[in-house]
Amino acid sequence: MEKYLKKCLLDFSNYKTVDTKEKYRINANESPFNPGENPILKKYFKEVIENFNFNLYPDSSAKSLRTELSNYLSVGPEDIICTNGADELINLIILTFVEPGDKIIVHSPSFEMYEISSTINYGEVIKIPDLKNYIVDSQSIIDAAKKNKAKLIFLCNPNNPTGYLIPDEEINKIISETDSIVVIDEAYVEFSEKEEVGLLNDRTIIIRTLSKLFGLAALRIGYGIGNPEIISALNKVKPPYNLNGLTQELATVLLRNRENILSQIDFFKTERSRMISELRKLDYLTVYDSNTNFILIKIKDEYKSIILENFKKNSILVKVYENKPELENCIRISLSDKNINDLVIKSLSIGEYYE
Known part of the structure; x- marks a missing residue:
């Protein structure tokens, strides 16, 4: 073999x-x-399942889900892409932008899927070790990105597994002082003091999920936030029907009643x-x-x-x-x-x- x-x-x-x-x-x-045990959400989930058309393909663009996410995030629906978990989005980003041999910067230790997806797609990963107490070394990230002409920089913020939150000013410095696409993984952001969606420009992609605070890990819902040009590029490689219809509808209902989760x-x-x-x-x-x-x-x-x-x-x-x-x-x-x-x-x- x-x-x-x-x-x-x-x-x-x-x-x-x-x-x-x-x-x-x-x-x-x-x-x-478990959101399904919340009496209010349980009622809405039951209605979704009872009226769901199991015989039909799902909405490939996840329009209703993107609309509810846009209301939650205060960004436009055109700035959002929905994926089968954040892992699919990480892979889509690399498929979209990375040629064989392109350099990808990750800080270390961090989420393993950045390196795994990069390796599978022939990207070359450069790891930047954290400073003492697992503080992300922003200056070394900038230096390595410049020296190696890195195509992508992955920042996990807050970081998994260390819990460290990179200050906004350091992220902005990384964006402004490099020519790389900066991917900011905010899977855990709702647990931090950072609330607003960060800077969106033509080189920034934000990754989020409904698996953590929202408790929908079993349904696998990730989503990306970026300007329409970046989202359009990602949609070129996104498979059709990548997010199943039942998942879309249950997540949409939950977001409409998100106060039950945000509390x-x-x-x-x-x-x-x-x-x-x-x-x-x-x-x-x-x-x-x-x-x-x-x-x-x-x-x-x-x-x-x-x-x-x-x-x-x-x-x-x-x-x-x-x-x-x-x-x-x-x-x-x-x-x-x-x-x-x-x-x-x-x-x-x-x-x-x-x-």
């Missing part, structure tokens, strides 16, 4: 997910709140502050600031196995970073409901095990 494979796949390792047998899953930054933001921010404060009392943990619905934690080496065993005993699945020197001894925990968050704190407490 190897002789038929693309050369870039011979030593390639794709993004891996894990089978879930644990009772509590806090490894994937999913919302603990959860205060809960996440309060729980995040509480958990960080509690965990910083444990001197064998380094707990990083977060602008997301997750927290990155570094564990002193001698305590790591004990803590992982605690999670196992309490049937909690966390994200453990193996074979990643930049994240050595780190775990990432997603915020959940208060009871599960309390169990997570107890699991991280050495010498204490709770049923």
Whole structure:
């Protein structure tokens, strides 16, 4: 089979997910709140399903969904493209703009799909390591983009897995001082203090999702924001009917009633502050600031196995970073409901095990 494979796949390792047998899953930054259990949303979802035309192809342009997103974002529908998750959008961006051998800048550590999609499409990835405490090194990004004539720069903001939020002035500097297309992945932006859509020009693309705060991870809804010229270019390579019709209609209904979801933001921010404060009392943990619905934690080496065993005993699945020197001894925990968050704190407490 190897002789038929693309050369870039011979030593390639794709993004891996894990089978879930644990009772509590806090490894994937999913919302603990199921929108289908909200009484108001449940009523609207039921109406959508009962009246849905399963025999018809979906709207290829996702017009109704883009209209509701435009109302939410205060941008024009023509500035939006909808995709089958943010992963599809990342791939579309690379398919649209990257020729074999083009340079792509990513800061590191960050979301793995930038590198994976670039490699599959013969882009050459240049990683810029973060500064101390996982602060994104904006100046080195600019320098590398100039030196290598980079086609794309990916900025994850807030960053996954570190939770760091790049200041607006640094993003604007990266845009103004390079000639690259700057892709800003804002999958977790609703959990931060940044609210408005950033600068849109002919070299900026913003990625967002309904998987995180909006709790529609199972439906796979990503969307991109850019000026009409960029969106038109992306539509040249977007497959027709890429986003199924039921997903479009359920997401549209949810956005029309988004106050039921946006009201959860205060809960996440309060729980995040509480958990960080509690965990910083444990001197064998380094707990990083977060602008997301997750927290990155570094564990002193001698305590790591004990803590992982605690999670196992309490049937909690966390994200453990193996074979990643930049994240050595780190775990990432997603915020959940208060009871599960309390169990997570107890699991991280050495010498204490709770049923």
